[in-house]
Amino acid sequence: MKTHIVWLRADLRLHDNPALYAACQDPQARVIALYIATPGQWQQHDVSGRQLEFIRDGLKLLSEELSALRIPLLYASADSFTDSVSCLTTLCIKHQATQLFYNYQYELNEQRRDRLAEQQLSASGIICEGFHDGTLLPPGSVLTGKGTMYNVYTPFSKALLKVLNTELPECYPSPAVREYPADLAGDEIPCLSPDSQQYDRKLFPPGHRAALQRLRSFSQDKIRDYHRLRDFPEQPATSGLSPYLTTGQISARQCLRRIVHDHPRALSGGDEGSWLNEIFWREFYRHLLVAYPQLCRHQPFTDWTRNIRWQQNDVQFTAWQQGSTGFPIVDAAMRQLQETGWMHNRLRMIVASFLVKDLLIDWRQGERYFMSQLLDGDLAANNGGWQWAASTGTDAAPYFRIFNPRLQGERFDPQGDFIRRWLPELAGIPGKAIHDPHEWAKKNRVTLAYPLPIVDHKQARQTTLQAFETARKGGNSVQE
Numbered sequence: 187m188k189t190h191i192v193w194l195r196a197d198l199r200l201h202d203n204p205a206l207y208a209a210c211q212d213p214q215a216r217v218i219a220l221y222i223a224t225p226g227q228w229q230q231h232d233v234s235g236r237q238l239e240f241i242r243d244g245l246k247l248l249s250e251e252l253s254a255l256r257i258p259l260l261y262a263s264a265d266s267f268t269d270s271v272s273c274l275t276t277l278c279i280k281h282q283a284t285q286l287f288y289n290y291q292y293e294l295n296e297q298r299r300d301r302l303a304e305q306q307l308s309a310s311g312i313i314c315e316g317f318h319d320g321t322l323l324p325p326g327s328v329l330t331g332k333g334t335m336y337n338v339y340t341p342f343s344k345a346l347l348k349v350l351n352t353e354l355p356e357c358y359p360s361p362a363v364r365e366y367p368a369d370l371a372g373d374e375i376p377c378l379s380p381d382s383q384q385y386d387r388k389l390f391p392p393g394h395r396a397a398l399q400r401l402r403s404f405s406q407d408k409i410r411d412y413h414r415l416r417d418f419p420e421q422p423a424t425s426g427l428s429p430y431l432t433t434g435q436i437s438a439r440q441c442l443r444r445i446v447h448d449h450p451r452a453l454s455g456g457d458e459g460s461w462l463n464e465i466f467w468r469e470f471y472r473h474l475l476v477a478y479p480q481l482c483r484h485q486p487f488t489d490w491t492r493n494i495r496w497q498q499n500d501v502q503f504t505a506w507q508q509g510s511t512g513f514p515i516v517d518a519a520m521r522q523l524q525e526t527g528w529m530h531n532r533l534r535m536i537v538a539s540f541l542v543k544d545l546l547i548d549w550r551q552g553e554r555y556f557m558s559q560l561l562d563g564d565l566a567a568n569n570g571g572w573q574w575a576a577s578t579g580t581d582a583a584p585y586f587r588i589f590n591p592r593l594q595g596e597r598f599d600p601q602g603d604f605i606r607r608w609l610p611e612l613a614g615i616p617g618k619a620i621h622d623p624h625e626w627a628k629k630n631r632v633t634l635a636y637p638l639p640i641v642d643h644k645q646a647r648q649t650t651l652q653a654f655e656t657a658r659k660g661g662n663s664v665q666e
Contacts, residue, residue: 235383243392256367289319515595
């Protein structure tokens with residue numbers, strides 16, 4: 187009897203799982219699912235403890251669902267990606283696997299791991315079959331007329347839309363109950379890593395069923411107002427799907443097809459389609475990661491920005507991490523991150539701009555810290571977002587565009603409701619006065635248990651402009 191092993195990674199779902207679907211196509215094969223934890227590798231990649239616990243919960247639910255289909259989920263642990271290949275090979279031989287099925291991952295280390303796995307398993311006579319899954323379309327399939335990767339989002343999204351308006355990518359159905367079950371039981375799913383950390387399960391209930399329900403609710407109840415409310419962090423206007431997309435508890439294809447099904451004009455410029463830009467930005471950053479592997483090594487896309495002389499200020503960096511910079515919108519956002527492992531996208535831009543453009547601290551420090559905290563930490567999206575804010579990446583904000591944190595707060599949290607929720611020490615300050623709390627305190631002769639601003643924004647802006655202008659002399663972009 188043939189034995190098909192499905193190597194699960196960032197694809198923890200039954201529905202629309204290409205590798206799982208393909209493995210189940212032969213009704214007479216026994217199918218075994220396998221997950222290999224790599225705690226040492228995750229630590230090197232700064233994967234957050236919250237995300238690891240979210241993955242574990244997703245695995246536990248998936249194991250139950252697979253068991254109902256007579257597919258056992260085996261669990262193993264290996265410190266590094268290299269060790270995981272040895273572990274995979276041993277298990278495939280032990281269970282007399284004839285074929286391995288897996289969905290591609292596009293990061294550099296993951297690609298190297300998969301090539302090594304193919305070499306070792308092929309040498310043992312095991313057929314390896316990989317599938318595109320983490321994107322709407324395979325990386326490298328959306329190219330300019332010259333056959334190169336787009337370096338600007340807008341023309342990329344237009345080219346992507348042209349393809350999608352011709353034909354939507356299909357979603358794969360869930361497999362049926364196996365007629366020939368494997369003669370072994372699934373494993374218990376233990377704690378994945380000593381670094382695992384609890385998260386708010388009410389805020390982000392695990393599992394692909396919860397993800398699908400969240401997608402349906404968002405599509406039906408919120409998406410029409412998304413374009414109008416998306417930048418206001420106190421409004422419950424976003425989908426909250428990013429942790430599920432990152433860990434593969436839902437796919438981008440499922441998101442696209444649900445939105446288009448509910449809103450047929452979504453790909454034709456209607457307001458209902460504005461949220462799809464979030465999916466398209468995710469697509470853009472993942473395609474870039476494959477086209478420019480140096481991005482996986484935390485190198486800037488724009489070459490001249492290597493010359494920027496960043497400041498090394500541990501005191502200010504710690505203040506930023508802890509939400510004690512003296513800028514209310516920045517501090518409220520950072521405390522939200524500390525407490526929940528998630529942050530509203532507008533706030534991610536504000537705090538990233540503050541770290542890089544007000545404190546002139548290397549964007550890579552912020553990028554690593556975000557990964558270590560975020561429930562939805564994703565290399566491509568996180569790197570793309572930080573390089574955008576730092577003006578070092580493709581299609582980045584111009585280096586002379588520097589957010590004023592006070593004005594950002596006034597614009598996107600006008601009455602300070604979000605700030606009060608996360609900065610209780612400012613709860614007594616009324617209305618718009620919360621954006622300049624010390625001025626209000628001075629007028630009202632009140633002492634605040636809240637720090638003074640750690641930097642003068644106007645002066646910091648001039649310092650940053652000078653640093654970027656100096657670095658820019660004689661620079662080129664890496665794609666050139």
